[in-house]
Amino acid sequence: MRSDSLRAVYRLEVGTDRIEARADALRHEQSVEVPPATVRDPFVRKEILPRVESIAPDPHGGHRVTLAFPPAITAHDPAQLLNILFGNAGMLTDVALLDVELPERLARSLGGPRHGSAGLRAQLGVPERPLTCTALKPMGLRPEALAELAGTFARAGLDVIKDDHGLADHSFCPFEERVRRCQRSIEAAADETGRRALYAPNLIGSPVTLKRQLAFALEQGVRAILVAPMLVGLPVFAELAREASDVIWLAHPAFAPVGRVAPAALYGTLFRAYGADAVIFPHAGGRFAAFDAAVCRDLTERLRRPELGLRAALPVPAGGMRVERVEELVRFYGPDVMLLVGGSLHEGEDPLLERSRGFVARVHAAGARAAEASA
Amino acid sequence: MRSDSLRAVYRLEVGTDRIEARADALRHEQSVEVPPATVRDPFVRKEILPRVESIAPDPHGGHRVTLAFPPAITAHDPAQLLNILFGNAGMLTDVALLDVELPERLARSLGGPRHGSAGLRAQLGVPERPLTCTALKPMGLRPEALAELAGTFARAGLDVIKDDHGLADHSFCPFEERVRRCQRSIEAAADETGRRALYAPNLIGSPVTLKRQLAFALEQGVRAILVAPMLVGLPVFAELAREASDVIWLAHPAFAPVGRVAPAALYGTLFRAYGADAVIFPHAGGRFAAFDAAVCRDLTERLRRPELGLRAALPVPAGGMRVERVEELVRFYGPDVMLLVGGSLHEGEDPLLERSRGFVARVHAAGARAAEASA
Numbered sequence: 001m002r003s004d005s006l007r008a009v010y011r012l013e014v015g016t017d018r019i020e021a022r023a024d025a026l027r028h029e030q031s032v033e034v035p036p037a038t039v040r041d042p043f044v045r046k047e048i049l050p051r052v053e054s055i056a057p058d059p060h061g062g063h064r065v066t067l068a069f070p071p072a073i074t075a076h077d078p079a080q081l082l083n084i085l086f087g088n089a090g091m092l093t094d095v096a097l098l099d100v101e102l103p104e105r106l107a108r109s110l111g112g113p114r115h116g117s118a119g120l121r122a123q124l125g126v127p128e129r130p131l132t133c134t135a136l137k138p139m140g141l142r143p144e145a146l147a148e149l150a151g152t153f154a155r156a157g158l159d160v161i162k163d164d165h166g167l168a169d170h171s172f173c174p175f176e177e178r179v180r181r182c183q184r185s186i187e188a189a190a191d192e193t194g195r196r197a198l199y200a201p202n203l204i205g206s207p208v209t210l211k212r213q214l215a216f217a218l219e220q221g222v223r224a225i226l227v228a229p230m231l232v233g234l235p236v237f238a239e240l241a242r243e244a245s246d247v248i249w250l251a252h253p254a255f256a257p258v259g260r261v262a263p264a265a266l267y268g269t270l271f272r273a274y275g276a277d278a279v280i281f282p283h284a285g286g287r288f289a290a291f292d293a294a295v296c297r298d299l300t301e302r303l304r305r306p307e308l309g310l311r312a313a314l315p316v317p318a319g320g321m322r323v324e325r326v327e328e329l330v331r332f333y334g335p336d337v338m339l340l341v342g343g344s345l346h347e348g349e350d351p352l353l354e355r356s357r358g359f360v361a362r363v364h365a366a367g368a369r370a371a372e373a374s375a
Numbered sequence: 376m377r378s379d380s381l382r383a384v385y386r387l388e389v390g391t392d393r394i395e396a397r398a399d400a401l402r403h404e405q406s407v408e409v410p411p412a413t414v415r416d417p418f419v420r421k422e423i424l425p426r427v428e429s430i431a432p433d434p435h436g437g438h439r440v441t442l443a444f445p446p447a448i449t450a451h452d453p454a455q456l457l458n459i460l461f462g463n464a465g466m467l468t469d470v471a472l473l474d475v476e477l478p479e480r481l482a483r484s485l486g487g488p489r490h491g492s493a494g495l496r497a498q499l500g501v502p503e504r505p506l507t508c509t510a511l512k513p514m515g516l517r518p519e520a521l522a523e524l525a526g527t528f529a530r531a532g533l534d535v536i537k538d539d540h541g542l543a544d545h546s547f548c549p550f551e552e553r554v555r556r557c558q559r560s561i562e563a564a565a566d567e568t569g570r571r572a573l574y575a576p577n578l579i580g581s582p583v584t585l586k587r588q589l590a591f592a593l594e595q596g597v598r599a600i601l602v603a604p605m606l607v608g609l610p611v612f613a614e615l616a617r618e619a620s621d622v623i624w625l626a627h628p629a630f631a632p633v634g635r636v637a638p639a640a641l642y643g644t645l646f647r648a649y650g651a652d653a654v655i656f657p658h659a660g661g662r663f664a665a666f667d668a669a670v671c672r673d674l675t676e677r678l679r680r681p682e683l684g685l686r687a688a689l690p691v692p693a694g695g696m697r698v699e700r701v702e703e704l705v706r707f708y709g710p711d712v713m714l715l716v717g718g719s720l721h722e723g724e725d726p727l728l729e730r731s732r733g734f735v736a737r738v739h740a741a742g743a744r745a746a747e748a749s750a
Contacts, residue, residue: 031541034718035719035721044516047515072546072547073514075545075546079543079584083579086630090605091628091631091633137409138407138409138414139408140418166408168452170448204452204455206613209452228458231458232611236611239583254465257636258466342408346409346413
């Protein structure tokens with residue numbers, strides 16, 4: 001693996017007879033966008049056009065094509081990188097982006113996680129065991145009700161308590177009142193228990209809105225933020241993570257074109273490179289069928305990959321996980337994980353506090369067993 | 376069609392036995408994100424949860440499900456609207472978003488085109504005939520070479536001359552030098568011919584970069600801008616169009632998840648509502664197979680639809696169109712269209728100026744014939 005090339009692997013649903021022509025068309029589509037015969041300038045031919053590095057049959061049908069791009073054509077810009085990788089290809093429904101390899105200089109210019117798993121753990125004072133996370137929901141509850149939930153979760157010992165990503169600046173639950181009340185509620189619980197959870201409010205909107213929301217949250221003492229990069233724009237996320245580098249950034253997977261872009265490439269490689277400290281994604285066996293064990297393993301490997309000089313981001317498997325699956329999840333991901341259980345905590349007969357304590361206890365116990373087993 | 380509901384039509388690749396349960400799951404997924412049994416709050420049940428309005432077999436397989444959302448859950452925010460329409464659904468690979476119907480108040484709050492087709496025509500002084508457009512390319516040319524192309528196209532009588540959307544702030548072709556030279560070149564041509572073309576530079580980057588690029592372009596006298604909303608973030612595009620409302624905004628279709636979101640819904644309904652004055656998209660028979668005649672017709676109908684109090688946006692069919700197809704395109708779209716021909720102008724034996732003049736003459740003649748036929 002050369003560290004100075006930008007590589008992308010595509011699946012083309014194209015048979016053997018046409019694959020060479022289509023691979024050649026794709027390298028033009030993703031760069032110069034003119035008919036091959038009209039590319040006459042020697043600099044363009046030599047320094048701009050990507051190379052077809054390999055073509056091989058794909059086990060799932062069609063072919064895999066690897067393109068090697070000159071990194072300079074990305075202008076080291078987060079939006080132009082997406083354009084080069086999948087701009088016009090987004091409109092070619094027989095093309096999917098399977099994998100991305102960033103050259104080191106490009107990865108460093110994007111910045112990667114400013115805290116990563118280690119920084120989040122330092123913030124929480126929890127160096128090794130699996131972390132616990134839940135969401136404030138459902139949309140429609142008033143700020144007082146959400147703040148009460150936040151307090152309950154904090155007293156139960158949850159590490160990170162995030163807004164549901166559907167919580168916006170709603171008339172029935174305004175952003176500022178929600179954030180103020182939830183943060184205070186968590187601080188009150190910390191005063192009682194001596195252990196401080198992190199509250200991560202959800203930012204959503206256009207850039208001016210995001211910056212106003214961020215500034216307000218920071219004023220209230222918030223130190224972790226949830227955002228869905230694909231909803232606000234991945235380049236916007238990169239800018240937020242760069243500008244507010246003292247905050248822990250949790251990335252939510254919503255509005256991503258799964259099926260057209262492989263989760264490992266998008267959530268694993270790109271979300272991490274663009275600055276996510278922790279990445280939420282659906283774990284296998286939940287509500288999202290495209291996420292099987294192999295996908296979750298690949299994605300996690302990319303979040304943790306030591307190369308490129310980027311910090312490791314924390315995997316946060318979610319998407320309908322039940323308390324009953326804690327042990328299985330810790331076995332699958334190992335201890336460097338944050339388990340996000342949402343709706344499942346509201347089910348059943350037990351009061352929320354008891355059920356949340358049960359979740360926390362199971363995660364701590366599973367982590368302890370994993371630590372013993374590996375010792 | 377009630378104007379006070381937000382409706383979305385989805386295709387679910389689900390058979391008759393499971394479709395009711397999946398439709399119910401989808402309305403929870405796109406709003407409260409908790410198991411249905413845990414939705415106990417009466418306000419949430421009544422005012423937050425979308426309704427399944429209809430379920431019908433889809434002629435292409437599976438079923439069509441229409442959800443009616445309470446508009447308040449969008450918070451009248453451009454990012455939250457995307458979240459409600461296709462946030463978690465983006466990760467459900469058996470769900471595609473086929474259509475969107477905006478309630479009038481939401482559409483008005485998004486703003487729509489500030490100029491639209493009529494405003495672009497007023498700017499150009501061309502009230503009725505089909506407009507002509509081309510792109511400065513390929514990526515890799517120096518600013519001087521692009522400016523020379525711009526001058527040639529302007530002298531040939533092109534109406535709008537846009538950057539290729541792959542032109543970023545490259546080391547080999549910096550944004551500011553490119554924009555300054557191209558705008559001057561077009562102005563010099565206008566001094567010669569007495570007819571002023573519009574130059575539309577491409578903005579690409581994170582919000583801080585976009586705003587710097589926009590300010591520079593405006594200083595240089597630029598009055599039209601190209602941007603790819605999905606690359607920079609659709610909510611960012613909405614903010615740009617709102618804040619720089621004196622500029623004509625051309626939207627490029629790159630990085631959209633075609634296959635997961637129908638082009639008519641995304642480019643026709645949402646791009647227009649978010650502020651595009653003109654929308655570029657691939658026409659049938661070019662390089663993008665998903666765009667057939669029916670898709671292009673639907674998309675165009677949504678750009679022009681008179682309801683909702685939004686201005687009509689101009690369709691800009693493109694994607695490998697050849698000069699030889701001018702008459703067919705004018706027949707298909709009628710005269711209120713802008714034909715974008717790029718690479719095709721560089722092909723063949725004739726000098727670029729002649730070939731560009733030929734394109735312009737064919738469009739004017741086809742427009743005149745269309746006007747006669749309809750008189």
